[in-house]
Amino acid sequence: MTRYAKRILEIVDQSDEHMTAEQLYLELKKTEPKVVQATVYNNLNTMYKEGLIRKLSLEGSPDRYDKIKKHDHLVCKKCGALSDMTFRDMTGDLERQLGEGILSYDLKVFYLCPKCREI
Amino acid sequence: MTRYAKRILEIVDQSDEHMTAEQLYLELKKTEPKVVQATVYNNLNTMYKEGLIRKLSLEGSPDRYDKIKKHDHLVCKKCGALSDMTFRDMTGDLERQLGEGILSYDLKVFYLCPKCREI
DNA sequence: CATTATAATTAGAATAATTCTAAAAGGGAG
DNA sequence: CTCCCTTTTAGAATTATTCTAATTATAATG
Numbered sequence: 001m002t003r004y005a006k007r008i009l010e011i012v013d014q015s016d017e018h019m020t021a022e023q024l025y026l027e028l029k030k031t032e033p034k035v036v037q038a039t040v041y042n043n044l045n046t047m048y049k050e051g052l053i054r055k056l057s058l059e060g061s062p063d064r065y066d067k068i069k070k071h072d073h074l075v076c077k078k079c080g081a082l083s084d085m086t087f088r089d090m091t092g093d094l095e096r097q098l099g100e101g102i103l104s105y106d107l108k109v110f111y112l113c114p115k116c117r118e119i
Numbered sequence: 120m121t122r123y124a125k126r127i128l129e130i131v132d133q134s135d136e137h138m139t140a141e142q143l144y145l146e147l148k149k150t151e152p153k154v155v156q157a158t159v160y161n162n163l164n165t166m167y168k169e170g171l172i173r174k175l176s177l178e179g180s181p182d183r184y185d186k187i188k189k190h191d192h193l194v195c196k197k198c199g200a201l202s203d204m205t206f207r208d209m210t211g212d213l214e215r216q217l218g219e220g221i222l223s224y225d226l227k228v229f230y231l232c233p234k235c236r237e238i
Numbered sequence: 239c240a241t242t243a244t245a246a247t248t249a250g251a252a253t254a255a256t257t258c259t260a261a262a263a264g265g266g267a268g
Numbered sequence: 269c270t271c272c273c274t275t276t277t278a279g280a281a282t283t284a285t286t287c288t289a290a291t292t293a294t295a296a297t298g
Binding site: 074088 | 167174176177178193196204206207212213217220221222224225226227228229230231236
């Protein structure tokens with residue numbers, strides 16, 4: 001694993017911010033000023049394929065990257081705000097219904113965030 | 120609701136193919152040869168906001184549109200193939216944990232599709 | 239039915255996100 | 269050090285989507 005890859009993984013793992021490739025690039029640049037965007041995209045793609053990071057595809061936003069550690073997401077239907085939450089693990093249930101081949105799952109719950117509910 | 124919007128909704132509701140805006144445009148063009156892409160995007164956005172259609176954001180693919188009728192999805196981690204499945208409704212469970220404000224949820228289960236498992 | 243207002247559509251430019259390409263640089267094995 | 273393989277780089281290219289302004293269609297009103 002290269003210096004860049006290590007650092008990107010570190011940022012993803014330590015932050016709760018669900019950063020886009022662009023945001024990760026800006027963050028990485030703070031410690032590695034010479035890096036370019038393509039490198040960040042390359043590394044993210046590789047690490048995603050290797051199963052080292054999660055990728056979140058959201059409506060109306062570029063892809064976001066997240067730590068692997070199992071957790072679920074709340075998405076505000078109005079403003080798109082994304083936050084973590086933990087619902088009980090459903091792998092067992094899913095396997096019982098679908099067979100043993102399940103790799104992982106993504107649960108996104110849509111709601112109105114406190115801010116958007118006010119308005 | 121305009122002629123175009125009606126027809127787009129019809130296509131989305133009747134097909135199981137999780138079409139992209141581009142595919143819907145091509146399909147719509149068969150009966151409405153004068154329509155342009157922007158119209159399809161406009162209509163899809165409007166109908167999405169109104170809750171008439173679902174939008175699926177997938178890794179490595181443009182957004183796809185789907186009928187509202189509740190169902191879940193299987194996604195092949197390797198080739199991205201998308202298919203429908205129905206898992207039990209979790210709205211109640213989710214509300215019990217998170218409160219009453221839940222609008223909907225999206226469950227995507229990753230696996231290896233039959234084709235990709237062979238190889 | 240003519241007139242005005244409102245909304246939808248169009249064409250095409252513009253933007254945003256991501257990938258591609260070919261060349262240059264880096265790092266380890268012998 | 270030299271060779272080979274991988275990563276990075278720069279920038280062009282591609283893809284998906286939105287925006288803008290002009291035009292057309294639809295609906296509402298006198």
